Amino acid sequence: MSGADLAARARAALARVSDPELPFLTIADLGILRGVERDGDGVEVSITPTYSGCPAMVEITAAIHRALDAAGIASVRVRTVLAPAWTTDWLSEEGRRKLAAAGIAPPSPRAPSCPRCASPATELLSAFGAAACKALWRCTACREPFDAFKCH
Numbered sequence: 733m734s735g736a737d738l739a740a741r742a743r744a745a746l747a748r749v750s751d752p753e754l755p756f757l758t759i760a761d762l763g764i765l766r767g768v769e770r771d772g773d774g775v776e777v778s779i780t781p782t783y784s785g786c787p788a789m790v791e792i793t794a795a796i797h798r799a800l801d802a803a804g805i806a807s808v809r810v811r812t813v814l815a816p817a818w819t820t821d822w823l824s825e826e827g828r829r830k831l832a833a834a835g836i837a838p839p840s841p842r843a844p845s846c847p848r849c850a851s852p853a854t855e856l857l858s859a860f861g862a863a864a865c866k867a868l869w870r871c872t873a874c875r876e877p878f879d880a881f882k883c884h
């Protein structure tokens with residue numbers, strides 16, 4: 733198999749790897765998957781967490797190994813790239829659409845806007861929402877609580 737085919741096969745397998753806490757989103761939707769390069773007989777996968785130190789990265793790394801192993805790619809190296817830091821610009825259009833449909837605000841360095849009415853007037857209710865990587869916020873305009881996705 734040529735190097736280009738190997739990388740293409742790895743990308744196709746990784747396109748199906750979803751986020752452990754937001755299973756309707758893939759790591760590509762989230763912009764966590766940064767690159768897939770041929771590395772000798774295998775591949776090197778670069779990933780960037782949305783926030784450094786996020787515990788979900790361990791699970792995401794394991795899921796990457798499982799997906800590539802299932803695709804018959806035995807030699808896999810997963811590299812965590814912290815610079816440049818992840819930004820919400822890396823979310824795909826599909827990823828934004830899926831988050832909005834689920835009523836979850838995407839990660840943001842500032843206070844998130846309300847996913848229902850788009851008001852920027854929101855307050856943090858709890859730093860720990862339904863899952864470790866989500867925080868519970870409330871919109872002060874429409875009074876609805878919502879989850880904001882804070883890390884990966």
Ligand SMILES: [Zn+2]
Pocket residue numbers: 846847848849850851871872873874875876
């Ligand atoms: Zn609102």
